[in-house]
Amino acid sequence: MSLNPQLIAQMTEWRRHMHRFPECGFDLPLTADFIADKLESFGIEVTRNVGQQGVVGVLRCGDGSASIGLRADMDALFIHEQNDFDHRSRHDGKMHACGHDGHSAMLLGAASYLAKNKGFNGSVHFIFQPDEEHGQGAQAMIDDGLFERFQIDAVYGLHNMPGLPEGNFTVRPGSLMASESSFEIVIEGVGGHAAMPHRGIDPIVVGSQIVLALQTIVSRNLSAIEETAVVSATEFLTNGTVNVIPSQVTIKGDCRCFTEDSLAKIEQSMERIVAGICQAAGAQYQFTFVNTFYPTVNSPAQTEHAIQAAEAVLGRENVEANCLPLTISEDFSSMLRVKPGCYALLGNGVESVGGCALHNPEYDFNDRILGHGAQYWVQLVCDQLK
Structure with a gap:
């Protein structure tokens, strides 16, 4: 033919x-x-x-x-x-x-x-x-x-x-x-003067801990042999300035994986990490996870x-x-x-x-x-x- x-x-x-x-x-x-x-x-x-x-x-x-x-x-x-x-x-x-x-x-x-x-x-x-x-x-x-x-x-x-x-x-x-998913984490702290951080709840410190902890999802929650995945924080936004500790931090990013089981694990692990770190610091949070492609x-x-x-x-x-x-x-x-x-x-x-x-x-x-x-x-x- x-x-x-x-x-x-x-x-x-x-x-x-x-x-x-x-x-x-x-x-x-x-x-x-x-x-x-x-x-x-x-x-x-x-x-x-x-x-x-x-x-x-x-x-x-x-x-x-x-x-x-x-x-x-x-x-x-x-x-x-x-x-x-x-x-x-x-x-x-x-x-x-x-x-x-x-x-x-x-x-x-x-x-x-x-x-x-x-x-x-x-x-x-x-x-x-x-x-x-x-x-x-x-x-x-x-x-x-x-x-x-x-x-x-x-x-x-x-x-x-x-x-x-x-x-x-x-x-x-x-x-x-792979799948493609996006996430957004909004951390609500208590802002204030940069010279007096003890009077507030610094969302930059909380957000920094979250960004680092997110990297443990792939290395510690998924199988190194069976579950290839990528979790990337791509944006870190604040409402602070040079001498002002912000009251809010927004973290955005992207996730990729090859099975729906891995996708569910990533979403669950991510919110658990965010909730735990925010609770330890006394901060509030909003978490959104959107899957665009399976x-x-x-x-x-x-x-x-x-x-x-x-x-x-x-x-x-x-x-x-x-x-x-x-x-x-x-x-x-x-x-x-x-x-x-x-x-x-x-x-x-x-x-x-x-x-x-x-x-x-x-x-x-x-x-x-x-x-x-x-x-x-x-x-x-x-x-x-x-």
Whole structure:
């Protein structure tokens, strides 16, 4: 199975169109309509506005009851593009700096090919998701009945990876990517003159003790072998000045881990530490812990299906089947909490072609991998819906 040059040229055209007109979050009217119109032009049944701006296309063939879901993200980032090529962003302050334009184009290419060539028995669901960057889009589609309104047995996702050679594919069963959580600790002390600290409760001293104690969570509350995690205090804010002990300190930070069990332990340990140190000092506190992305955990069987499809398309020598986990995060994790599935990474290239890091104002998706991604999707469908 191979895609004809005309389809690859069309995917390039679609990708560059979406790059020119990036939209962010859930505010994706142009992008969602562009994708939905293309799917309908292929003869695919389309449902719009799933989870606000999500699009789901359904293609059926034969009499099989099996089904598969393929997901691409559509949203861009609030970054002002610094490239000067012709397809650069026309929307100031917004750009496709993560390659979601390429992800959507690859899935559109697979949809076009499958609509014309069929060759499978069952149903394919093409899922185009809003607001991945803020970690809310997948859950919004789920809450709007994605997996009740559409019969989907397993769900798959794919992301480009700068620094990985183009045409290389990497994945692992189990935890591939970390969770992302933020915390805020507000410590209420009693401020006063810097020359008379004994008359107050110094929240800077309390906060400093908390920052240091937070570093014991990973080293003393989690398994050094089984529970990799990161807890980072990133902001320390006060309402004091040069000769004034503040009355309030705010500590903010970020946590990453690879299992929901570790996530629960981190949150519980953090509040226990804050409560204990504040009580010892006579200070009051407010503690907020917000989880934005869950760990991305691949199902073993579906990961094996992904590996087999990638090897058939890219060659066994270009597939890494048990890569190291990554501390970046992805909201496809929310879909994997509901359905079995697999998320994988496709090399965007190295150095000058495709090597620029994600979320960088000079990034651009490498159009040479559009065919690889679309062929992978088609192979996966044909393998799983025989």
